[in-house]
């Protein structure tokens with residue numbers, strides 16, 4: 358069936374189209390070239406005056422895995438439908454900071470998102486993470502395998518095993534856990550926490566393995582580059598949330614030595630120690646160095662005010678902030694030989710100096726970082742704020758007047774210290790389209806997503822052109838998934854299942870000999886059971902697996 362989207366204003370930065378009126382044709386779920394004039398069009402959507410973009414892609418959102426389940430169990434109050442009236446306890450279709458899987462899929466689709474990536478899947482927990490994502494309707498998904506604090510890797514590194522063997526292990530893990538990329542969280546620090554270390558800086562040694570975060574980062578980043586995994590090493594750096602951590606972040610940027618890396622939720626890593634509160638913004642010097650570092654991409658992890666719940670593999674840092682939990686019920690745990698996790702409920706307040714400055718630092722980062730292709734819009738859901746606050750965040754970036762109004766409400770000392778008043782930049786629709794579609798697709802190696810050229814998957818979002826950008830981005834008029842209308846006027850009208858995206862680099866299977874021995878000695882599951890089969894992911898009506906090629910970094 359041939360479908361025509363007629364006369365919309367197209368924002369498709371990957372193909373150099375900026376607000377021009379064009380028709381888009383869809384056939385069999387894909388965008389196709391303009392057909393000959395006599396072709397029979399079966400369905401026409403009149404998009405006159407509408408703004409058309411590819412479906413949005415969230416490259417960092419915690420939607421699957423043990424920590425999300427713990428957060429849901431920990432906060433039954435989060436699942437009361439109307440938290441103010443405290444009425445109607447309906448667990449399945451509810452949730453604010455950590456919504457149920459169904460609501461997660463629905464709300465993303467209702468905001469025009471068609472793909473979401475879970476950035477912190479423990480390989481030991483991959484089965485549960487994929488089951489949870491499989492239960493999340495509407496959107497495509499994928500997950501990043503967490504490595505760098507797992508004993509097998511640290512042993513290899515400490516024993517100075519040859520690099521080829523480590524590379525094979527990284528590739529093996531991506532296959533076993535069905536991952537699209539690799540994330541490192543507090544490199545080595547989650548393991549060091551188990552050995553009673555309470556901090557681990559870039560060049561500090563793990564007391565047992567005698568390796569440093571710098572070595573871990575460089576080894577994994579190089580392994581991924583040589584394996585040809587499109588998305589570079591996704592780094593949640595050392596010292597998250599620690600005042601003064603901007604120095605560690607600057608050192609990490611320099612440590613990459615030109616290797617491609619991605620620094621995630623950089624807001625939480627951009628803190629100085631100046632002023633009366635010994636807490637200040639490091640956004641400016643970090644943005645200045647990043648602007649000169651084309652090998653590095655970032656996402657922000659913007660803090661927005663209100664109740665949320667932080668959930669992270671960084672057990673060391675979650676333990677440190679556990680006393681600020683609100684409500685007071687944190688969970689911190691070690692997991693297998695792989696990792697750990699911490700779930701700490703959090704309420705960010707605009708009248709708190711620290712929270713207000715976190716809000717400022719995120720916005721300064723957005724406004725000072727120049728290349729929209731290397732920065733992605735995230736709140737690190739649910740850590741900085743729940744994902745459905747994105748339309749509000751987009752308005753803050755696109756509307757200087759609104760930003761100044763919001764800035765007038767925060768803690769006055771944080772406002773006085775911020776650069777925001779002097780930053781007149783307003784993001785354009787092109788830049789928003791890059792940051793929320795084209796950029797993440799390019800970074801993850803999704804060649805047929807994030808753009809509207811012929812051959813692309815017909816995931817398309819249509820907005821009314823509303824001066825109030827928050828209203829505009831909150832309620833798209835139409836959302837297409839694989840060429841079908843799934844959302845009308847901001848409400849789901851058809852439930853679909855998205856695909857699971859993976860990358861499968863080649864490796865030498867002889868790595869399974871030492872691995873099997875290791876599993877038999879130390880793990881609670883056998884190596885054969887650790888590995889996820891395709892059938893487990895696609896069983897029932899859970900959507901297909903899409904394998905993306907290696908060696909395909911798109912630039």
Ligand SMILES: [Zn+2]
Nearest residue numbers: 542593621669
């Ligand atoms: Zn993280």
Ligand SMILES: [Zn+2]
Nearest residue numbers: 417476622737
């Ligand atoms: Zn995160």
